[in-house]
Amino acid sequence: MSGTDPSPSGTDRPYIVFSDVDETLITVKSMFDFLHYQLVRRHGAAGEEEYERITAVIGRRAADGAPRSDINRFYYGQYAGESVETITRLADDWFTERTTSTRGFYIDSTRRALREHRAAGAALVLVSGSFPPLLEPLAREIGAETVLCTRPLTEDGRYTGEVATPVIGEGKRAAVLAHLAARPAVDPRDCFAYGDHLSDVPMLELVGHPVAVGEDPELRAHLAARRPETTATR
Template identity: 75%
Template sequence: MSDASRTSDAARGHLVFSDVDETLISVKSMFDFLHYQLVRRHGTVGEEEYERIMAVIRHQAADGKPRADINRFYYRIYTGDSVAEIRALADDWFAERTASSRGFYIESTREALAAHRAAGATVVLVSGSFPPLLEPLAREVGADTVLCTRPLVADGRYTGKVGTPVIGEGKRAAVLRELDSHPAIDPRDCWAYGDHISDLPMLELVGHPVVVGDDEELRARLAERTRGVRA
């Protein structure tokens, strides 16, 4: 990295990583959009298909299937769908949710990210969701970068496959790469926001982890980490 780039990094101060679902917004974006687009395209049949899919996902979760595998299952639903059509539906979904749903944002997190930006931070959204849902959100909150699961595309259509799901250790790996690309910034000066124990691998990488919500396991694990650092 050039001296000029290092100076630019230092001037920005710190990086702020934020999970999205139930951390920045109050819904699970992937499932909320799944319901929206199925009903929008197929009406009652779409509603029935949504319930069938969610029953499968609930069964997988109850059986202890890793969240990364459930993430892969989700994106198989879009096999053969037009990327352009899904993006247009996602734009409509976002416009409707932000226009008519009070409480779409978790305001404490949104305000915290705005304060970080005002202090010169680089804001990074980190999510297992996918670009059509996250890019409008990133523009709205002023995030600089989106680290997310990216479905593979061929001939303008989703293949049903993904690269590495950005969940759990996938979040850790994505955040580490982002930190490595800013060597002038000390991770101890950085912040991260998450709501679920699966966010722990990301939160452990920074000096200022913040738990949004009431996941007691996550709070306890971070408290143990803090005691270990002080010891």
């Protein structure tokens, strides 16, 4: 990945690196990869059919123009009544299997850039519409200090099927703004953010060093128009 000097302007000022996760740091869409994994593991062929049903509904809603935040809420509705303990255990198994598989799980250029930032003293923060059971093992692995994500509501150890605020689009912006507000010593102009999709723009626009990962032409064009030297590809 080019254009990602791990220190802001060569100074010793503290800075934060915000990174999207799905298709920015890892090659899969974690929510859907895990949904398929846990349904098939628990229910076999019936789980495969349930996964196809859920994703078909999501596909139709997306085609009809449903906001990504609404789709995010629908996704978590599928966990209503599920045990948090069970889902967390399955998520740990999913993460272990994916990270030990011969299939590439990480996008190496992003992982390498984040490691360089951390070595330079930056604080790493993951920002995602995914949820803690999938993101916390990843945060531990890469040394992220914080996860800003969608958090499903729970009651008596089970998911209710509802969420507080989807961390999608403007939700990412709000989460990052709140995090920056709690770190007044950090200048957002010194910070970096990595994203792969136009929906990451509300987050990317908050920092002085936005980085595009992948080949989304709209995202690349948007960042190139703003500051050409900050865009990058894998």
